[in-house]
Amino acid sequence: MKTADAVIIGAGVIGSAIAYELSRAGRSVLVLDRGRGPGQGSTSASSAVVRFNYSTWTGVVTAWESKHRWEAWEDYLGGRDGGRLARFHRTGGLCLDSPNQSAEKVLGLFDQVGVPYEVWSPEDLRLRLPLVDTGRHYPPKPVAEDAFWDEPTGSIGGYWTPDAGFVDDPAFAAHNLMVAAQRLGASFRFGATVTGVRKEGGRVLGVTLDDGTRLDSPVLVNAAGPHSGVVNELAGALEDFRITTRPLRQEVHEIPGVTAYSPGVPLVADLDLGTYFRGTPAGNILVGGTEPECDPLVWLDDPDDTSLTPTQEIYEAQTYRVARRVPEATVPPRPRGIVGVYDVSSDWVPIYDRTSVDGYYVAIGTSGNQFKNAPVVGELMARLIGAVEDGQGHDTDPVQVPLAHTGHVADLSHYSRLRTPAATSGTVMG
Known part of the structure:
Protein backbone atom coordinates (compact mmCIF):
# COMPACT_ATOMS: atom_id res chain seq x y z
CA MET A 1 0.00 0.00 0.00
CA LEU A 85 9.68 33.55 10.96
CA ALA A 86 13.33 33.48 10.00
CA ARG A 87 14.30 36.94 8.79
CA PHE A 88 16.36 38.13 5.85
CA HIS A 89 18.74 40.98 6.76
CA ARG A 90 19.65 43.09 3.71
CA THR A 91 23.12 44.39 4.60
CA GLY A 92 24.69 44.69 1.17
CA GLY A 93 27.71 42.66 0.16
CA LEU A 94 31.26 43.44 -0.91
CA CYS A 95 33.37 41.07 -2.99
CA LEU A 96 37.01 42.14 -2.98
CA ASP A 97 39.09 41.79 -6.12
CA SER A 98 41.00 38.53 -6.43
CA PRO A 99 42.37 36.33 -9.22
CA ASN A 100 40.34 33.49 -7.65
CA GLN A 101 37.10 34.77 -9.15
CA SER A 102 36.85 36.85 -12.31
CA ALA A 103 34.97 40.05 -11.50
CA GLU A 104 34.58 40.72 -15.22
CA LYS A 105 32.83 37.38 -15.71
CA VAL A 106 30.59 37.74 -12.65
CA LEU A 107 29.60 41.33 -13.45
CA GLY A 108 28.81 40.30 -17.01
CA LEU A 109 26.43 37.70 -15.60
CA PHE A 110 24.94 40.34 -13.29
CA ASP A 111 24.25 42.52 -16.33
CA GLN A 112 22.51 39.64 -18.11
CA VAL A 113 20.41 38.68 -15.10
CA GLY A 114 19.68 42.19 -13.83
CA VAL A 115 21.50 42.11 -10.49
CA PRO A 116 22.31 45.68 -9.31
CA TYR A 117 25.94 46.36 -8.41
CA GLU A 118 28.56 49.08 -8.05
CA VAL A 119 32.25 48.79 -8.89
CA TRP A 120 34.38 50.31 -6.13
CA SER A 121 37.97 51.50 -6.52
CA PRO A 122 40.26 51.36 -3.47
CA GLU A 123 39.40 55.02 -2.88
CA ASP A 124 35.66 54.27 -3.08
CA LEU A 125 36.11 51.44 -0.62
CA ARG A 126 37.92 53.63 1.90
CA LEU A 127 35.12 56.16 1.69
CA ARG A 128 32.12 53.83 1.59
CA LEU A 129 33.29 51.12 3.99
CA PRO A 130 36.04 52.60 6.16
CA LEU A 131 36.26 49.61 8.52
CA VAL A 132 37.82 47.56 5.66
CA ASP A 133 41.55 47.87 4.96
CA THR A 134 42.29 48.00 1.22
CA GLY A 135 45.66 46.23 1.33
CA ARG A 136 46.38 43.56 -1.29
CA HIS A 137 47.75 40.34 0.23
CA TYR A 138 47.18 37.76 -2.52
CA PRO A 139 47.84 34.88 -2.53
CA PRO A 140 46.39 33.76 0.82
CA LYS A 141 49.05 32.42 3.18
CA PRO A 142 49.01 30.19 6.27
CA VAL A 143 48.79 32.36 9.37
CA ALA A 144 51.64 30.37 10.95
CA GLU A 145 54.08 31.62 8.30
CA ASP A 146 56.00 34.86 8.71
CA ALA A 147 54.91 35.87 5.20
CA PHE A 148 51.33 36.19 6.43
CA TRP A 149 52.37 39.35 8.28
CA ASP A 150 54.14 40.95 5.32
CA GLU A 151 53.08 44.44 4.31
CA PRO A 152 50.46 44.67 1.53
CA THR A 153 51.74 44.68 -2.04
CA GLY A 154 49.20 47.26 -3.21
CA SER A 155 45.56 48.25 -2.85
CA ILE A 156 42.37 46.54 -3.98
CA GLY A 157 38.79 47.50 -4.67
CA GLY A 158 35.85 45.29 -5.43
CA TYR A 159 32.18 45.28 -6.31
CA TRP A 160 29.20 45.99 -4.08
CA THR A 161 25.78 44.32 -4.35
CA PRO A 162 23.26 46.29 -2.27
CA ASP A 163 20.74 43.42 -2.12
CA ALA A 164 23.03 40.85 -0.46
CA GLY A 165 22.70 39.88 3.19
CA PHE A 166 21.93 36.89 5.38
CA VAL A 167 19.11 34.94 7.03
CA ASP A 168 19.26 35.18 10.81
CA THR A 245 30.26 14.09 -4.04
CA ARG A 246 32.29 13.90 -0.82
CA PRO A 247 31.72 15.05 2.77
CA LEU A 248 33.93 17.99 3.83
CA ARG A 249 34.36 19.16 7.42
CA GLN A 250 34.03 22.92 7.88
CA GLU A 251 34.17 25.41 10.74
CA VAL A 252 32.55 28.82 11.18
CA HIS A 253 33.55 31.13 14.02
CA GLU A 254 32.26 34.23 15.76
CA ILE A 255 34.21 37.18 17.15
CA PRO A 256 33.10 40.46 18.75
CA GLY A 257 31.79 43.17 16.45
CA VAL A 258 33.32 46.54 15.68
CA THR A 259 31.30 48.87 17.88
CA ALA A 260 32.77 52.04 16.35
CA TYR A 261 31.12 51.24 13.01
CA SER A 262 27.43 51.95 13.61
CA PRO A 263 25.92 50.61 10.35
CA GLY A 264 27.06 47.11 11.28
CA VAL A 265 29.34 44.78 9.35
CA PRO A 266 28.00 43.84 5.89
CA LEU A 267 28.74 40.65 4.00
CA VAL A 268 32.35 40.65 2.79
CA ALA A 269 33.86 37.98 0.51
CA ASP A 270 37.64 38.30 0.78
CA LEU A 271 39.28 35.81 -1.55
CA ASP A 272 42.41 37.98 -1.44
CA LEU A 273 43.02 36.71 2.11
CA GLY A 274 40.90 33.54 1.89
CA THR A 275 37.98 34.36 4.16
CA TYR A 276 34.46 35.74 4.30
CA PHE A 277 32.59 37.44 7.11
CA ARG A 278 29.32 39.13 7.95
CA GLY A 279 27.61 40.76 10.88
CA THR A 280 25.15 38.97 13.16
CA PRO A 281 21.87 40.19 14.70
CA ALA A 282 23.69 40.37 18.06
CA GLY A 283 26.35 42.69 16.62
CA ASN A 284 29.16 40.15 16.36
CA ILE A 285 31.11 39.04 13.28
CA LEU A 286 30.61 35.58 11.77
CA VAL A 287 33.73 34.26 10.01
CA GLY A 288 34.26 31.43 7.54
CA GLY A 289 36.84 30.29 5.00
CA THR A 290 36.90 30.21 1.19
CA GLU A 291 39.14 27.13 0.80
CA PRO A 292 42.37 28.92 -0.17
CA GLU A 293 45.02 26.58 -1.59
CA CYS A 294 47.26 27.08 1.45
CA ASP A 295 44.68 25.54 3.81
CA PRO A 296 44.32 21.74 3.89
CA LEU A 297 40.77 20.50 3.30
CA VAL A 298 39.39 17.96 5.77
CA TRP A 299 37.66 15.37 3.59
CA LEU A 300 35.74 12.65 5.44
CA ASP A 301 35.08 9.04 4.55
CA ASP A 302 32.26 8.99 7.11
CA PRO A 303 30.40 12.25 7.83
CA ASP A 304 29.70 11.04 11.36
CA ASP A 305 33.35 10.31 12.11
CA THR A 306 34.58 13.80 12.97
CA SER A 307 34.89 16.05 15.98
CA LEU A 308 32.23 18.73 16.33
CA THR A 309 34.55 20.84 18.48
CA PRO A 310 36.07 23.88 16.74
CA THR A 311 39.86 23.78 16.48
CA GLN A 312 42.34 26.44 17.49
CA GLU A 313 44.21 26.10 14.20
CA ILE A 314 41.24 26.80 11.94
CA TYR A 315 39.92 29.48 14.29
CA GLU A 316 43.19 31.38 14.05
CA ALA A 317 43.43 30.91 10.28
CA GLN A 318 39.98 32.42 9.74
CA THR A 319 39.94 35.16 12.35
CA TYR A 320 43.50 36.43 11.87
CA ARG A 321 42.68 36.98 8.21
CA VAL A 322 39.64 39.02 9.20
CA ALA A 323 41.80 41.02 11.60
CA ARG A 324 44.12 41.91 8.73
CA ARG A 325 41.14 43.11 6.70
CA VAL A 326 39.34 44.79 9.62
CA PRO A 327 42.09 46.22 11.84
CA GLU A 328 39.61 47.21 14.56
CA ALA A 329 38.40 43.62 14.96
CA THR A 330 39.15 41.83 18.23
CA VAL A 331 40.19 38.17 18.21
CA PRO A 332 39.65 36.42 21.58
CA PRO A 333 42.19 33.72 22.50
CA ARG A 334 39.78 30.77 22.37
CA PRO A 335 37.44 29.60 19.58
CA ARG A 336 33.74 30.24 19.61
CA GLY A 337 32.11 28.58 16.67
CA ILE A 338 30.36 25.61 15.12
CA VAL A 339 31.38 22.65 13.00
CA GLY A 340 29.41 21.37 10.04
CA VAL A 341 29.89 18.97 7.15
CA TYR A 342 29.39 20.05 3.53
CA ASP A 343 28.18 17.67 0.83
CA VAL A 344 30.64 18.84 -1.84
CA SER A 345 30.37 18.02 -5.53
CA SER A 346 33.45 17.69 -7.72
Whole structure:
Protein backbone atom coordinates (compact mmCIF):
# COMPACT_ATOMS: atom_id res chain seq x y z
CA MET A 1 0.00 0.00 0.00
CA LYS A 2 1.38 3.42 -0.96
CA THR A 3 2.52 5.47 2.04
CA ALA A 4 2.86 8.74 0.12
CA ASP A 5 3.21 10.08 -3.41
CA ALA A 6 6.78 11.06 -2.53
CA VAL A 7 9.21 10.24 0.26
CA ILE A 8 12.04 12.69 0.94
CA ILE A 9 15.15 11.67 2.88
CA GLY A 10 16.44 14.71 4.77
CA ALA A 11 14.61 17.54 6.55
CA GLY A 12 17.25 20.21 6.13
CA VAL A 13 16.42 23.44 4.37
CA ILE A 14 16.64 21.75 0.94
CA GLY A 15 14.53 18.70 1.82
CA SER A 16 11.95 20.83 3.63
CA ALA A 17 11.72 23.22 0.66
CA ILE A 18 11.14 20.28 -1.69
CA ALA A 19 8.45 18.97 0.67
CA TYR A 20 6.70 22.33 0.61
CA GLU A 21 6.77 22.67 -3.17
CA LEU A 22 5.67 19.07 -3.80
CA SER A 23 2.81 19.64 -1.36
CA ARG A 24 1.87 22.83 -3.20
CA ALA A 25 1.77 20.74 -6.37
CA GLY A 26 -0.84 18.49 -4.77
CA ARG A 27 1.31 15.49 -3.88
CA SER A 28 1.18 13.66 -0.55
CA VAL A 29 4.65 13.87 1.02
CA LEU A 30 6.49 12.09 3.82
CA VAL A 31 9.86 13.44 4.98
CA LEU A 32 12.27 11.20 6.91
CA ASP A 33 15.19 12.45 8.97
CA ARG A 34 17.37 10.66 11.48
CA GLY A 35 17.76 13.84 13.54
CA ARG A 36 15.52 15.31 16.20
CA GLY A 37 13.99 18.05 14.07
CA PRO A 38 14.23 20.03 10.84
CA GLY A 39 17.48 21.72 9.91
CA GLN A 40 19.52 20.00 12.61
CA GLY A 41 22.28 18.74 10.31
CA SER A 42 24.46 20.81 8.01
CA THR A 43 21.70 23.44 7.69
CA SER A 44 22.22 24.43 11.33
CA ALA A 45 25.91 25.13 10.62
CA SER A 46 25.20 27.31 7.58
CA SER A 47 26.30 30.94 7.51
CA ALA A 48 22.98 31.55 5.71
CA VAL A 49 24.55 34.08 3.36
CA VAL A 50 22.42 35.50 0.54
CA ARG A 51 24.68 36.53 -2.35
CA PHE A 52 24.58 36.33 -6.13
CA ASN A 53 28.20 36.07 -7.30
CA TYR A 54 28.39 32.62 -8.86
CA SER A 55 30.54 31.56 -11.80
CA THR A 56 27.60 30.43 -13.95
CA TRP A 57 24.51 32.12 -15.38
CA THR A 58 22.12 29.60 -13.84
CA GLY A 59 23.84 29.96 -10.47
CA VAL A 60 23.33 33.73 -10.55
CA VAL A 61 19.71 33.44 -11.75
CA THR A 62 18.80 30.93 -9.04
CA ALA A 63 20.32 33.07 -6.28
CA TRP A 64 18.72 36.29 -7.57
CA GLU A 65 15.28 34.67 -7.80
CA SER A 66 15.70 33.23 -4.29
CA LYS A 67 16.43 36.65 -2.83
CA HIS A 68 12.96 37.83 -3.77
CA ARG A 69 11.42 34.89 -1.90
CA TRP A 70 13.47 35.55 1.24
CA GLU A 71 12.34 39.18 1.14
CA ALA A 72 8.69 38.08 1.01
CA TRP A 73 9.16 35.01 3.20
CA GLU A 74 5.73 35.06 4.87
CA ASP A 75 3.96 35.53 1.54
CA TYR A 76 5.97 32.72 -0.01
CA LEU A 77 5.15 30.35 2.86
CA GLY A 78 1.49 31.32 3.01
CA GLY A 79 1.56 32.07 6.74
CA ARG A 80 3.64 32.28 9.89
CA ASP A 81 5.23 29.66 12.12
CA GLY A 82 4.18 29.95 15.76
CA GLY A 83 4.10 33.73 15.50
CA ARG A 84 7.54 34.26 14.00
CA LEU A 85 9.68 33.55 10.96
CA ALA A 86 13.33 33.48 10.00
CA ARG A 87 14.30 36.94 8.79
CA PHE A 88 16.36 38.13 5.85
CA HIS A 89 18.74 40.98 6.76
CA ARG A 90 19.65 43.09 3.71
CA THR A 91 23.12 44.39 4.60
CA GLY A 92 24.69 44.69 1.17
CA GLY A 93 27.71 42.66 0.16
CA LEU A 94 31.26 43.44 -0.91
CA CYS A 95 33.37 41.07 -2.99
CA LEU A 96 37.01 42.14 -2.98
CA ASP A 97 39.09 41.79 -6.12
CA SER A 98 41.00 38.53 -6.43
CA PRO A 99 42.37 36.33 -9.22
CA ASN A 100 40.34 33.49 -7.65
CA GLN A 101 37.10 34.77 -9.15
CA SER A 102 36.85 36.85 -12.31
CA ALA A 103 34.97 40.05 -11.50
CA GLU A 104 34.58 40.72 -15.22
CA LYS A 105 32.83 37.38 -15.71
CA VAL A 106 30.59 37.74 -12.65
CA LEU A 107 29.60 41.33 -13.45
CA GLY A 108 28.81 40.30 -17.01
CA LEU A 109 26.43 37.70 -15.60
CA PHE A 110 24.94 40.34 -13.29
CA ASP A 111 24.25 42.52 -16.33
CA GLN A 112 22.51 39.64 -18.11
CA VAL A 113 20.41 38.68 -15.10
CA GLY A 114 19.68 42.19 -13.83
CA VAL A 115 21.50 42.11 -10.49
CA PRO A 116 22.31 45.68 -9.31
CA TYR A 117 25.94 46.36 -8.41
CA GLU A 118 28.56 49.08 -8.05
CA VAL A 119 32.25 48.79 -8.89
CA TRP A 120 34.38 50.31 -6.13
CA SER A 121 37.97 51.50 -6.52
CA PRO A 122 40.26 51.36 -3.47
CA GLU A 123 39.40 55.02 -2.88
CA ASP A 124 35.66 54.27 -3.08
CA LEU A 125 36.11 51.44 -0.62
CA ARG A 126 37.92 53.63 1.90
CA LEU A 127 35.12 56.16 1.69
CA ARG A 128 32.12 53.83 1.59
CA LEU A 129 33.29 51.12 3.99
CA PRO A 130 36.04 52.60 6.16
CA LEU A 131 36.26 49.61 8.52
CA VAL A 132 37.82 47.56 5.66
CA ASP A 133 41.55 47.87 4.96
CA THR A 134 42.29 48.00 1.22
CA GLY A 135 45.66 46.23 1.33
CA ARG A 136 46.38 43.56 -1.29
CA HIS A 137 47.75 40.34 0.23
CA TYR A 138 47.18 37.76 -2.52
CA PRO A 139 47.84 34.88 -2.53
CA PRO A 140 46.39 33.76 0.82
CA LYS A 141 49.05 32.42 3.18
CA PRO A 142 49.01 30.19 6.27
CA VAL A 143 48.79 32.36 9.37
CA ALA A 144 51.64 30.37 10.95
CA GLU A 145 54.08 31.62 8.30
CA ASP A 146 56.00 34.86 8.71
CA ALA A 147 54.91 35.87 5.20
CA PHE A 148 51.33 36.19 6.43
CA TRP A 149 52.37 39.35 8.28
CA ASP A 150 54.14 40.95 5.32
CA GLU A 151 53.08 44.44 4.31
CA PRO A 152 50.46 44.67 1.53
CA THR A 153 51.74 44.68 -2.04
CA GLY A 154 49.20 47.26 -3.21
CA SER A 155 45.56 48.25 -2.85
CA ILE A 156 42.37 46.54 -3.98
CA GLY A 157 38.79 47.50 -4.67
CA GLY A 158 35.85 45.29 -5.43
CA TYR A 159 32.18 45.28 -6.31
CA TRP A 160 29.20 45.99 -4.08
CA THR A 161 25.78 44.32 -4.35
CA PRO A 162 23.26 46.29 -2.27
CA ASP A 163 20.74 43.42 -2.12
CA ALA A 164 23.03 40.85 -0.46
CA GLY A 165 22.70 39.88 3.19
CA PHE A 166 21.93 36.89 5.38
CA VAL A 167 19.11 34.94 7.03
CA ASP A 168 19.26 35.18 10.81
CA ASP A 169 18.40 31.56 11.74
CA PRO A 170 19.02 28.86 9.13
CA ALA A 171 17.60 25.98 11.19
CA PHE A 172 14.45 27.95 11.90
CA ALA A 173 14.10 28.70 8.19
CA ALA A 174 13.93 24.92 7.67
CA HIS A 175 11.33 24.77 10.46
CA ASN A 176 9.30 27.47 8.68
CA LEU A 177 9.33 25.38 5.51
CA MET A 178 8.33 22.26 7.44
CA VAL A 179 5.33 24.02 9.02
CA ALA A 180 4.30 25.43 5.63
CA ALA A 181 4.46 21.93 4.13
CA GLN A 182 2.51 20.48 7.06
CA ARG A 183 -0.26 23.03 6.50
CA LEU A 184 -0.63 21.47 3.06
CA GLY A 185 -0.71 17.92 4.41
CA ALA A 186 2.95 16.82 4.44
CA SER A 187 4.18 14.54 7.23
CA PHE A 188 7.61 14.59 8.88
CA ARG A 189 9.09 11.67 10.80
CA PHE A 190 12.22 12.26 12.90
CA GLY A 191 14.58 9.72 14.45
CA ALA A 192 14.08 7.65 11.30
CA THR A 193 17.16 6.18 9.59
CA VAL A 194 16.83 4.69 6.11
CA THR A 195 18.71 1.39 5.84
CA GLY A 196 17.37 0.13 2.53
CA VAL A 197 15.93 1.29 -0.77
CA ARG A 198 13.58 -1.22 -2.37
CA LYS A 199 13.35 -1.49 -6.16
CA GLU A 200 11.72 -3.65 -8.78
CA GLY A 201 12.26 -3.62 -12.52
CA GLY A 202 14.54 -0.59 -12.33
CA ARG A 203 12.01 1.50 -10.39
CA VAL A 204 11.84 2.61 -6.77
CA LEU A 205 9.25 0.88 -4.60
CA GLY A 206 10.05 2.46 -1.24
CA VAL A 207 12.42 2.42 1.71
CA THR A 208 13.10 0.33 4.79
CA LEU A 209 13.94 1.96 8.13
CA ASP A 210 16.31 0.79 10.84
CA ASP A 211 13.38 -0.49 12.92
CA GLY A 212 12.17 -2.65 10.03
CA THR A 213 9.36 -0.34 8.94
CA ARG A 214 8.65 -0.53 5.20
CA LEU A 215 7.38 2.61 3.51
CA ASP A 216 6.09 2.45 -0.06
CA SER A 217 6.29 5.30 -2.56
CA PRO A 218 6.81 5.63 -6.33
CA VAL A 219 9.03 8.68 -5.81
CA LEU A 220 12.06 8.93 -3.53
CA VAL A 221 14.13 12.10 -3.15
CA ASN A 222 17.63 12.04 -1.67
CA ALA A 223 18.20 15.33 0.17
CA ALA A 224 20.35 13.77 2.87
CA GLY A 225 23.17 16.33 2.82
CA PRO A 226 26.57 14.84 3.69
CA HIS A 227 24.91 11.42 4.06
CA SER A 228 23.66 11.52 0.46
CA GLY A 229 26.42 9.20 -0.73
CA VAL A 230 25.23 6.46 1.61
CA VAL A 231 21.68 6.77 0.28
CA ASN A 232 22.90 6.69 -3.33
CA GLU A 233 24.73 3.45 -2.61
CA LEU A 234 21.57 1.97 -1.07
CA ALA A 235 19.68 2.95 -4.21
CA GLY A 236 22.37 1.61 -6.56
CA ALA A 237 22.01 4.74 -8.65
CA LEU A 238 25.58 5.94 -9.23
CA GLU A 239 26.50 4.08 -12.41
CA ASP A 240 26.15 7.03 -14.79
CA PHE A 241 27.08 9.97 -12.54
CA ARG A 242 29.83 12.15 -14.05
CA ILE A 243 29.86 14.36 -10.95
CA THR A 244 30.90 12.92 -7.61
CA THR A 245 30.26 14.09 -4.04
CA ARG A 246 32.29 13.90 -0.82
CA PRO A 247 31.72 15.05 2.77
CA LEU A 248 33.93 17.99 3.83
CA ARG A 249 34.36 19.16 7.42
CA GLN A 250 34.03 22.92 7.88
CA GLU A 251 34.17 25.41 10.74
CA VAL A 252 32.55 28.82 11.18
CA HIS A 253 33.55 31.13 14.02
CA GLU A 254 32.26 34.23 15.76
CA ILE A 255 34.21 37.18 17.15
CA PRO A 256 33.10 40.46 18.75
CA GLY A 257 31.79 43.17 16.45
CA VAL A 258 33.32 46.54 15.68
CA THR A 259 31.30 48.87 17.88
CA ALA A 260 32.77 52.04 16.35
CA TYR A 261 31.12 51.24 13.01
CA SER A 262 27.43 51.95 13.61
CA PRO A 263 25.92 50.61 10.35
CA GLY A 264 27.06 47.11 11.28
CA VAL A 265 29.34 44.78 9.35
CA PRO A 266 28.00 43.84 5.89
CA LEU A 267 28.74 40.65 4.00
CA VAL A 268 32.35 40.65 2.79
CA ALA A 269 33.86 37.98 0.51
CA ASP A 270 37.64 38.30 0.78
CA LEU A 271 39.28 35.81 -1.55
CA ASP A 272 42.41 37.98 -1.44
CA LEU A 273 43.02 36.71 2.11
CA GLY A 274 40.90 33.54 1.89
CA THR A 275 37.98 34.36 4.16
CA TYR A 276 34.46 35.74 4.30
CA PHE A 277 32.59 37.44 7.11
CA ARG A 278 29.32 39.13 7.95
CA GLY A 279 27.61 40.76 10.88
CA THR A 280 25.15 38.97 13.16
CA PRO A 281 21.87 40.19 14.70
CA ALA A 282 23.69 40.37 18.06
CA GLY A 283 26.35 42.69 16.62
CA ASN A 284 29.16 40.15 16.36
CA ILE A 285 31.11 39.04 13.28
CA LEU A 286 30.61 35.58 11.77
CA VAL A 287 33.73 34.26 10.01
CA GLY A 288 34.26 31.43 7.54
CA GLY A 289 36.84 30.29 5.00
CA THR A 290 36.90 30.21 1.19
CA GLU A 291 39.14 27.13 0.80
CA PRO A 292 42.37 28.92 -0.17
CA GLU A 293 45.02 26.58 -1.59
CA CYS A 294 47.26 27.08 1.45
CA ASP A 295 44.68 25.54 3.81
CA PRO A 296 44.32 21.74 3.89
CA LEU A 297 40.77 20.50 3.30
CA VAL A 298 39.39 17.96 5.77
CA TRP A 299 37.66 15.37 3.59
CA LEU A 300 35.74 12.65 5.44
CA ASP A 301 35.08 9.04 4.55
CA ASP A 302 32.26 8.99 7.11
CA PRO A 303 30.40 12.25 7.83
CA ASP A 304 29.70 11.04 11.36
CA ASP A 305 33.35 10.31 12.11
CA THR A 306 34.58 13.80 12.97
CA SER A 307 34.89 16.05 15.98
CA LEU A 308 32.23 18.73 16.33
CA THR A 309 34.55 20.84 18.48
CA PRO A 310 36.07 23.88 16.74
CA THR A 311 39.86 23.78 16.48
CA GLN A 312 42.34 26.44 17.49
CA GLU A 313 44.21 26.10 14.20
CA ILE A 314 41.24 26.80 11.94
CA TYR A 315 39.92 29.48 14.29
CA GLU A 316 43.19 31.38 14.05
CA ALA A 317 43.43 30.91 10.28
CA GLN A 318 39.98 32.42 9.74
CA THR A 319 39.94 35.16 12.35
CA TYR A 320 43.50 36.43 11.87
CA ARG A 321 42.68 36.98 8.21
CA VAL A 322 39.64 39.02 9.20
CA ALA A 323 41.80 41.02 11.60
CA ARG A 324 44.12 41.91 8.73
CA ARG A 325 41.14 43.11 6.70
CA VAL A 326 39.34 44.79 9.62
CA PRO A 327 42.09 46.22 11.84
CA GLU A 328 39.61 47.21 14.56
CA ALA A 329 38.40 43.62 14.96
CA THR A 330 39.15 41.83 18.23
CA VAL A 331 40.19 38.17 18.21
CA PRO A 332 39.65 36.42 21.58
CA PRO A 333 42.19 33.72 22.50
CA ARG A 334 39.78 30.77 22.37
CA PRO A 335 37.44 29.60 19.58
CA ARG A 336 33.74 30.24 19.61
CA GLY A 337 32.11 28.58 16.67
CA ILE A 338 30.36 25.61 15.12
CA VAL A 339 31.38 22.65 13.00
CA GLY A 340 29.41 21.37 10.04
CA VAL A 341 29.89 18.97 7.15
CA TYR A 342 29.39 20.05 3.53
CA ASP A 343 28.18 17.67 0.83
CA VAL A 344 30.64 18.84 -1.84
CA SER A 345 30.37 18.02 -5.53
CA SER A 346 33.45 17.69 -7.72
CA ASP A 347 32.77 21.08 -9.36
CA TRP A 348 31.08 22.76 -6.35
CA VAL A 349 27.78 22.94 -8.26
CA PRO A 350 24.87 20.91 -6.86
CA ILE A 351 23.14 17.96 -8.53
CA TYR A 352 19.38 18.45 -8.81
CA ASP A 353 18.36 15.60 -11.06
CA ARG A 354 16.67 12.30 -11.80
CA THR A 355 18.81 9.14 -11.83
CA SER A 356 19.05 5.90 -13.77
CA VAL A 357 16.65 4.39 -11.21
CA ASP A 358 13.16 5.48 -12.19
CA GLY A 359 11.44 7.43 -9.44
CA TYR A 360 14.70 8.14 -7.60
CA TYR A 361 15.76 11.81 -7.54
CA VAL A 362 18.66 13.64 -5.94
CA ALA A 363 19.16 17.12 -4.48
CA ILE A 364 22.76 16.67 -3.40
CA GLY A 365 26.27 18.12 -3.66
CA THR A 366 25.10 21.46 -2.32
CA SER A 367 28.72 22.33 -1.51
CA GLY A 368 28.05 24.80 1.29
CA ASN A 369 26.65 27.40 -1.12
CA GLN A 370 22.99 26.48 -1.59
CA PHE A 371 21.17 27.53 1.60
CA LYS A 372 20.27 30.82 -0.06
CA ASN A 373 18.73 28.98 -3.01
CA ALA A 374 16.48 26.63 -1.04
CA PRO A 375 13.17 28.36 -1.88
CA VAL A 376 13.85 28.06 -5.60
CA VAL A 377 15.45 24.61 -5.37
CA GLY A 378 12.20 23.31 -3.89
CA GLU A 379 10.34 24.51 -6.96
CA LEU A 380 13.00 23.24 -9.39
CA MET A 381 12.83 19.76 -7.90
CA ALA A 382 9.03 19.72 -7.79
CA ARG A 383 8.85 20.77 -11.45
CA LEU A 384 11.52 18.22 -12.40
CA ILE A 385 9.72 15.40 -10.61
CA GLY A 386 6.38 16.36 -12.11
CA ALA A 387 7.77 16.51 -15.64
CA VAL A 388 9.73 13.25 -15.45
CA GLU A 389 6.89 11.33 -13.81
CA ASP A 390 4.67 12.58 -16.64
CA GLY A 391 7.08 11.10 -19.18
CA GLN A 392 9.50 13.89 -20.14
CA GLY A 393 12.97 12.54 -20.99
CA HIS A 394 14.93 15.05 -18.92
CA ASP A 395 18.35 13.63 -19.86
CA THR A 396 17.79 14.52 -23.53
CA ASP A 397 15.00 17.11 -23.23
CA PRO A 398 15.96 19.13 -20.13
CA VAL A 399 13.21 20.57 -17.97
CA GLN A 400 12.93 24.37 -18.18
CA VAL A 401 11.46 26.25 -15.20
CA PRO A 402 10.14 29.83 -15.60
CA LEU A 403 10.98 31.93 -12.54
CA ALA A 404 8.17 34.18 -11.39
CA HIS A 405 9.99 37.18 -9.93
CA THR A 406 12.81 37.69 -12.41
CA GLY A 407 11.17 36.40 -15.58
CA HIS A 408 14.16 34.20 -16.39
CA VAL A 409 14.02 30.49 -17.19
CA ALA A 410 16.19 27.97 -15.32
CA ASP A 411 17.58 25.21 -17.54
CA LEU A 412 17.89 22.22 -15.21
CA SER A 413 20.55 20.57 -17.37
CA HIS A 414 22.92 22.89 -15.49
CA TYR A 415 22.40 20.70 -12.43
CA SER A 416 22.51 17.36 -14.25
CA ARG A 417 24.46 14.37 -12.94
CA LEU A 418 25.57 13.87 -16.57
CA ARG A 419 27.03 17.35 -17.10
CA THR A 420 30.59 18.19 -17.97
CA PRO A 421 32.08 19.65 -14.77
CA ALA A 422 31.36 23.38 -14.66
CA ALA A 423 34.15 25.97 -14.79
CA THR A 424 33.78 27.45 -11.30
CA SER A 425 36.00 28.89 -8.60
CA GLY A 426 36.49 25.37 -7.19
CA THR A 427 35.49 26.67 -3.76
CA VAL A 428 32.40 27.43 -1.70
CA MET A 429 31.97 30.53 -3.88
CA GLY A 430 30.69 28.26 -6.67
